[in-house]
Amino acid sequence: MSKDSYLSPFSLATSDVLKEMLDINIDGSETASEGDLFVSQGFIVVVGFTGGWKGRFFLDMSSETAIQMASLLTGDDYDSVGDEDVIMSGAELANIISGNAITDINNSQPGLNIRLTPPSVFAGDGISMFNVRLSSSSALMQTNIGTIKINVAVEGGK
Secondary structure: OOHHHHHHHHHHHHHHHHHHHHOOOOOEEEEEEOOOEEEOOOEEEEEEEEOOOOEEEEEEEOHHHHHHHHHHHHOOOOOOOOOHHHHHHHHHHHHHHHHHHHHHHHHHOOOOOOEEOOOEEEEOOOOEEEOOOOEEEEEEEEEOOEEEEEEEEEOOOO
16 A cells, blocks of 8 residues: 555545634645654644554644644634643544544455554654654645644554
8 A cells, every 4th residue: 555545534534624623724735755754843743543554643733823723623812832722622633633534444444443542742843753664654734824734654554
């Protein structure tokens, strides 16, 4: 299975969730191989998965975009990504996106039985993650509130 085929369900789920929950349209998207190193824009949520596919999903954006997303989700204003509601909003959105993508994958490929791990949120400048022994692809999605980057890294597939 190609790297882009791992990325596709997550791209579709991201687009659908942003539109349905936040009324955000993806104005443009481009895919790219990430390689071994992933550098965050400032706010990243990581959701792992295991089963027929082992790997993880990153939802990444600038701190400003994360604050705007949380405001759209809750209707409140925030000053910092350190605010618990901003952190929880990011975690919830990544959980819903990855849950929708994994449900679609499991439904289309019975027997994979992929399961998600709870999301982890990291915020700060210059955060680097390494894709050790994982095949990784990203999509950069342009929106009216900023660039949202998703990354899917998979150890192997059936």
